[in-house]
Amino acid sequence: MSEKTHRRGFVGKTAAWTAASLAAGWSLPATAASDAEGAAPAAEALPSPLPRGKIKNLEVSRLLLGGNLLTHYTHSRDLRYVYQLAREYNTDEKILQTLAVAEANGINTLIIHYVPHALEILQEHRRRGGKMQWITCTAHAMVSGGLDAFKQQIDALVAAGTNALYISGVEGDHACGFMNDISAPEAEERVGAPRIELLAQALEYAKKFGLPVGIGGHRMGVVEDCEKAGLDNDFYMVTFHHLKYPTAKLNFDSRWCARSEELAALMQNVRKPWIAFKVMAAGTIPPQSAFRYAFENGADFIVAGMFDFEIAQDAALAAQIIAETQNRSRPWCA
Template sequence: MTDRVTRRHFVKTASASATLAAAGAGGLARGDDAKPAQPGKIVAEQQIPQAELAPGMTIGRMLLGGNLLTHYTHSRDLRYVYTLAARYNTKEKIFETMAIAEAHGVNAVVIHTATGVVDWLQEYRNKHGGKMKWIICPTANITDDMKEYTDACKMLRDIGTDSIYLWGVRGDQLSGIDLRGNRSTPRPDLMAKAVEAAKNVGLPAGVGGHRLEVIKCCEENDIPADYYVKTLHSAAYPSVDINHDNRWSFTPEETIEYMKGVKKPWIAFKVMAAGALTPREGFTYAFQNGADFCLAGVFDYEIAEDVATMNEVLALPTLTNRPRPWIA
């Protein structure tokens, strides 16, 4: 059996998704009638170990990624995939995905404030009893007066968000280099204000970025982030240099070396390069090279197998004395 049902095989597997969900990808005790999974009513064969991301906030070492839930699939030039994911990941399927994740110890979702997200997060928690923790990055504009961003942080606090972090797109821009490599004047002052805006509403605050410059900007300017959300994946896939929504970890070796000296928890994201690498490849590379947590975009039928894979990776002897000590 392969490490995962890859997105290249999604068309084939989506047609059989009801069967796969009923079987829980081999990891759930589910009824023969394949009723939608409900929070607290799923029995999982394995769970992900937990660690402290920030004071008072313990989460699983695997976090549920939000992009597939918002249908942002990074499907390169395959234009139909976005619609296909949207047809599959309905609101009900999203709730089922989160319930299955919770059962496996994947108890935090990382997501941005796309249209409708706040509403269905609240519905899942308040109506269906979901226990998923919310780590949310506001997409609000960051300006000198910080009004829009500050208001967004207050709103997220009021609805029950567990932590707020600076969206990676904004982090890149404020560090002086965006995702496409365009240069601008760094604004560490605004980056610091974004972190303070989250802390001022009483929540743990992180900073995200695709570029290593984001982390360097924070460290060199003593920006008091509680944790970092930084890309990490290898270049071991054929399309890595096509330069068409194909790469998110631009300097992995430099990132690995720099992060050895960073004393804050690190959530690695895009570890599978949006489906170009297997979970085993992505998790192994990330954890061996210093990540404390891995963010994974998964469909419901992938969760059980991916959790089993991560547990096998976490048990590798090479992780006992890895070059970057475990911070969390």
């Protein structure tokens, strides 16, 4: 019985992945196409379209594609070979295929940092007819180079064709005085003086382009400070995940949200759209648990770093969980 169940699950996933691949406009090897055709009669129907919400005037799928894997940056604790593995697998052409598969499965937006070569690949995707939207941030320029460096990278992102901008989580953290390592026991301690005026200046500059602009953070204190100051950001991009996994206590690139219950309570009173990221704690929490926790506890959108072969299943899972969590305590704010 277990062998039959395993095979049925495999066939269903293969058929869904194949259908998404064909819809995206790229072909399969003859043997794979033949196998998929043979399995088609037994496969389940593809899921309904992935729901969307609006951030200002931008319509965004509630599941977004995370950009770290596409820029070969993986949070993999001390497994250093994983960085090289991601780089070898996600070639430029594979990234283009991944974007196409994501679109075919209803994901219309990705989140990515300022990486010039990655932007070139995204532009090539558009030249090939792709419609993927970009929500981008600087490569933490405000921390390393100050406001002038931030402005330069924002200019470059707008010129490249971004659809929305946000102040990165590292920039938001530092401007609010949170400079300790995010996974350290003292992550939530302020060790520097908050510089809300710096955030306000950065926000003002980014908003002059007329695009949606958000503020990112890895600590709930960033949201508290911004709300208290009355900053006019269009959305928040904040880490959010539960702590029910073994490596949460290792304090080594394995925890991104130390006070998840308190953050959920805080966001109850925030009516700006909330994009939750690191919902799987960099791959340590399974999607089923991570997605449900984020959506049930108030996130309007979630970001997931996904390889191409994971997208169809994750998109279907997100759509199912969203359909089951309409009556949540925090209303949908987008």
